Protein backbone atom coordinates (compact mmCIF):
# COMPACT_ATOMS: atom_id res chain seq x y z
CA UNK A 1 0.00 0.00 0.00
CA UNK A 2 1.56 3.27 -1.07
CA UNK A 3 -0.71 6.11 -0.17
CA UNK A 4 0.56 9.47 -1.37
CA UNK A 5 -1.37 12.48 -0.21
CA UNK A 6 -0.97 16.04 -1.44
CA UNK A 7 -2.11 18.93 0.73
CA UNK A 8 -4.35 21.51 -0.92
CA UNK A 9 -5.91 23.35 2.03
CA UNK A 10 -9.49 24.58 2.08
CA UNK A 11 -10.55 27.37 4.45
CA UNK A 12 -13.91 25.66 4.96
CA UNK A 13 -13.70 24.00 8.38
CA UNK A 14 -14.17 24.72 12.05
CA UNK A 15 -13.69 23.11 15.43
CA UNK A 16 -15.17 19.70 16.11
CA UNK A 17 -17.60 19.56 19.05
CA UNK A 18 -15.99 18.59 22.36
CA UNK A 19 -16.25 15.01 23.64
CA UNK A 20 -17.40 13.62 20.29
CA UNK A 21 -15.50 10.67 18.84
CA UNK A 22 -14.65 10.42 15.16
CA UNK A 23 -16.68 7.28 14.56
CA UNK A 24 -18.09 7.68 11.03
CA UNK A 25 -16.66 7.66 7.53
CA UNK A 26 -18.92 9.22 4.89
CA UNK A 27 -18.24 8.75 1.18
CA UNK A 28 -19.45 11.09 -1.57
CA UNK A 29 -19.08 11.76 -5.25
CA UNK A 30 -18.28 15.28 -6.34
CA UNK A 31 -21.18 15.49 -8.79
CA UNK A 32 -19.63 18.23 -10.92
CA UNK A 33 -18.49 18.35 -14.55
CA UNK A 34 -14.78 18.23 -13.74
CA UNK A 35 -12.41 17.52 -10.88
CA UNK A 36 -11.04 21.05 -11.13
CA UNK A 37 -14.46 22.62 -10.80
CA UNK A 38 -15.26 20.41 -7.78
CA UNK A 39 -11.98 21.14 -6.00
CA UNK A 40 -12.39 24.85 -6.62
CA UNK A 41 -15.83 24.77 -5.03
CA UNK A 42 -14.60 22.73 -2.04
CA UNK A 43 -12.01 25.47 -1.41
CA UNK A 44 -14.27 28.45 -2.07
CA UNK A 45 -15.04 30.34 1.17
CA UNK A 46 -18.33 31.52 -0.33
CA UNK A 47 -19.55 27.97 -1.03
CA UNK A 48 -18.99 26.91 2.59
CA UNK A 49 -18.53 23.24 1.67
CA UNK A 50 -15.51 21.00 2.00
CA UNK A 51 -14.31 17.49 2.71
CA UNK A 52 -11.23 16.10 4.37
CA UNK A 53 -10.08 14.35 1.21
CA UNK A 54 -10.68 14.28 -2.53
CA UNK A 55 -9.80 11.23 -4.61
CA UNK A 56 -9.34 11.98 -8.32
CA UNK A 57 -10.09 9.53 -11.11
CA UNK A 58 -6.38 8.68 -11.54
CA UNK A 59 -6.08 7.79 -7.84
CA UNK A 60 -4.44 11.04 -6.72
CA UNK A 61 -5.43 11.90 -3.15
CA UNK A 62 -5.75 15.49 -1.93
CA UNK A 63 -6.12 16.56 1.68
CA UNK A 64 -8.23 19.70 2.02
CA UNK A 65 -8.99 19.70 5.74
CA UNK A 66 -7.03 18.12 8.64
CA UNK A 67 -8.92 15.24 10.25
CA UNK A 68 -8.86 16.99 13.62
CA UNK A 69 -11.02 19.77 12.18
CA UNK A 70 -14.69 19.58 11.17
CA UNK A 71 -15.16 19.62 7.38
CA UNK A 72 -18.52 20.60 5.90
CA UNK A 73 -19.66 17.71 3.71
CA UNK A 74 -22.71 15.96 5.14
CA UNK A 75 -25.13 18.81 5.91
CA UNK A 76 -28.45 17.81 7.46
CA UNK A 77 -27.82 14.16 8.19
CA UNK A 78 -28.71 11.25 10.48
CA UNK A 79 -27.31 7.81 11.34
CA UNK A 80 -27.93 5.54 14.34
CA UNK A 81 -29.42 8.18 16.61
CA UNK A 82 -26.99 10.96 15.77
CA UNK A 83 -27.61 13.94 13.53
CA UNK A 84 -25.46 16.69 12.03
CA UNK A 85 -22.75 14.15 11.34
CA UNK A 86 -19.95 16.49 10.27
CA UNK A 87 -18.95 16.74 13.92
CA UNK A 88 -18.16 13.02 14.22
CA UNK A 89 -17.17 12.02 10.71
CA UNK A 90 -14.43 12.09 8.13
CA UNK A 91 -15.63 12.93 4.62
CA UNK A 92 -14.14 11.77 1.33
CA UNK A 93 -15.21 13.28 -2.00
CA UNK A 94 -14.65 10.93 -4.93
CA UNK A 95 -14.44 12.58 -8.33
CA UNK A 96 -17.33 11.52 -10.59
CA UNK A 97 -19.78 13.73 -12.53
CA UNK A 98 -22.64 11.99 -10.76
CA UNK A 99 -26.21 11.40 -11.85
CA UNK A 100 -26.61 14.97 -13.05
CA UNK A 101 -23.59 15.26 -15.40
CA UNK A 102 -22.95 11.78 -16.77
CA UNK A 103 -22.57 9.20 -14.02
CA UNK A 104 -20.01 6.55 -14.91
CA UNK A 105 -18.01 3.69 -13.41
CA UNK A 106 -15.36 4.54 -10.85
CA UNK A 107 -11.99 3.62 -12.40
CA UNK A 108 -10.02 0.79 -10.76
CA UNK A 109 -7.11 3.10 -9.88
CA UNK A 110 -9.50 5.46 -8.15
CA UNK A 111 -11.20 2.66 -6.21
CA UNK A 112 -7.81 1.29 -5.12
CA UNK A 113 -6.85 4.72 -3.79
CA UNK A 114 -10.20 5.09 -2.01
CA UNK A 115 -9.66 1.70 -0.40
CA UNK A 116 -6.11 2.52 0.75
CA UNK A 117 -7.21 5.90 2.11
CA UNK A 118 -10.14 4.35 4.00
CA UNK A 119 -7.93 1.63 5.52
CA UNK A 120 -5.48 4.32 6.61
CA UNK A 121 -8.28 6.32 8.27
CA UNK A 122 -9.84 3.23 9.89
CA UNK A 123 -6.48 2.34 11.44
CA UNK A 124 -6.42 5.69 13.25
CA UNK A 125 -10.04 6.14 14.42
CA UNK A 126 -12.61 3.99 16.25
CA UNK A 127 -14.95 3.73 13.25
CA UNK A 128 -17.04 0.54 13.24
CA UNK A 129 -17.60 -1.15 9.87
CA UNK A 130 -21.31 -0.34 9.97
CA UNK A 131 -20.48 3.37 10.19
CA UNK A 132 -18.75 3.44 6.81
CA UNK A 133 -21.63 4.86 4.80
CA UNK A 134 -22.76 6.83 1.78
CA UNK A 135 -23.94 10.41 1.82
CA UNK A 136 -27.22 8.93 0.52
CA UNK A 137 -27.44 6.70 3.62
CA UNK A 138 -27.34 9.66 6.00
CA UNK A 139 -29.45 12.03 3.84
CA UNK A 140 -31.75 9.71 1.86
CA UNK A 141 -34.27 12.43 1.00
CA UNK A 142 -31.63 14.76 -0.49
CA UNK A 143 -28.67 12.79 -1.80
CA UNK A 144 -27.80 9.94 -4.19
CA UNK A 145 -24.02 9.87 -3.82
CA UNK A 146 -21.75 8.05 -4.34
CA UNK A 147 -24.46 5.95 -5.95
CA UNK A 148 -25.14 2.46 -7.24
CA UNK A 149 -22.00 2.22 -9.44
CA UNK A 150 -19.73 2.59 -6.43
CA UNK A 151 -18.07 -0.71 -5.51
CA UNK A 152 -19.11 -1.08 -1.88
CA UNK A 153 -18.85 -4.86 -2.15
CA UNK A 154 -15.22 -4.66 -3.25
CA UNK A 155 -14.40 -2.25 -0.44
CA UNK A 156 -15.99 -4.56 2.13
CA UNK A 157 -14.00 -7.49 0.74
CA UNK A 158 -10.89 -5.44 1.54
CA UNK A 159 -11.97 -4.57 5.07
CA UNK A 160 -13.81 -1.30 4.51
CA UNK A 161 -17.46 -1.35 5.57
CA UNK A 162 -19.97 -4.21 5.61
CA UNK A 163 -21.48 -6.32 2.86
CA UNK A 164 -24.39 -8.66 3.62
CA UNK A 165 -24.14 -12.34 2.80
CA UNK A 166 -26.96 -13.63 0.59
CA UNK A 167 -29.08 -15.70 2.92
CA UNK A 168 -32.71 -16.58 2.25
CA UNK A 169 -33.11 -17.34 5.93
CA UNK A 170 -32.43 -13.68 6.64
CA UNK A 171 -35.47 -12.26 4.81
CA UNK A 172 -37.22 -9.69 6.94
CA UNK A 173 -40.83 -8.53 6.87
CA UNK A 174 -40.61 -5.63 9.31
CA UNK A 175 -38.63 -3.58 6.86
CA UNK A 176 -38.99 -0.18 8.51
CA UNK A 177 -37.83 -1.50 11.89
CA UNK A 178 -34.93 -3.30 10.26
CA UNK A 179 -33.84 -0.19 8.36
CA UNK A 180 -33.92 1.76 11.62
CA UNK A 181 -31.78 -0.93 13.26
CA UNK A 182 -29.23 -0.61 10.47
CA UNK A 183 -29.10 3.12 11.17
CA UNK A 184 -31.45 4.92 8.79
CA UNK A 185 -33.77 7.74 9.63
CA UNK A 186 -37.17 6.15 8.97
CA UNK A 187 -39.59 9.03 9.49
CA UNK A 188 -39.50 9.50 5.69
CA UNK A 189 -41.54 7.79 2.99
CA UNK A 190 -40.41 4.17 3.09
CA UNK A 191 -39.50 4.00 -0.65
CA UNK A 192 -37.08 6.91 -0.12
CA UNK A 193 -35.23 4.97 2.58
CA UNK A 194 -35.39 1.73 0.58
CA UNK A 195 -33.80 3.44 -2.43
CA UNK A 196 -30.96 4.63 -0.19
CA UNK A 197 -30.48 1.09 1.13
CA UNK A 198 -30.52 -0.29 -2.41
CA UNK A 199 -28.01 2.26 -3.70
CA UNK A 200 -25.53 0.93 -1.14
CA UNK A 201 -26.41 -2.71 -0.52
CA UNK A 202 -28.60 -3.85 -3.44
CA UNK A 203 -27.32 -1.83 -6.39
CA UNK A 204 -28.74 -4.17 -9.07
CA UNK A 205 -32.18 -2.55 -8.79
CA UNK A 206 -32.99 0.84 -7.28
CA UNK A 207 -36.76 0.44 -7.10
CA UNK A 208 -37.72 1.70 -3.68
CA UNK A 209 -39.69 -1.52 -3.29
CA UNK A 210 -39.25 -4.11 -0.57
CA UNK A 211 -38.96 -7.03 -2.99
CA UNK A 212 -37.69 -10.42 -1.81
CA UNK A 213 -34.03 -9.82 -2.65
CA UNK A 214 -34.06 -6.45 -0.93
CA UNK A 215 -35.61 -7.93 2.20
CA UNK A 216 -32.99 -10.67 2.21
CA UNK A 217 -30.19 -8.13 1.88
CA UNK A 218 -31.71 -6.12 4.74
CA UNK A 219 -31.79 -9.30 6.82
CA UNK A 220 -28.24 -10.07 5.76
CA UNK A 221 -27.16 -6.63 6.96
CA UNK A 222 -28.77 -7.25 10.35
CA UNK A 223 -26.82 -10.50 10.58
CA UNK A 224 -23.60 -8.75 9.56
CA UNK A 225 -24.18 -6.05 12.16
CA UNK A 226 -24.81 -8.68 14.81
CA UNK A 227 -21.60 -10.43 13.89
CA UNK A 228 -19.72 -7.14 14.07
CA UNK A 229 -21.34 -5.79 17.23
Ligand SMILES: [Zn+2]
Nearest residue numbers: 028029135145
Ligand atom coordinates in the same frame (compact mmCIF):
# COMPACT_ATOMS: atom_id res chain seq x y z
ZN1 LIG B 1 -22.25 14.14 -0.91
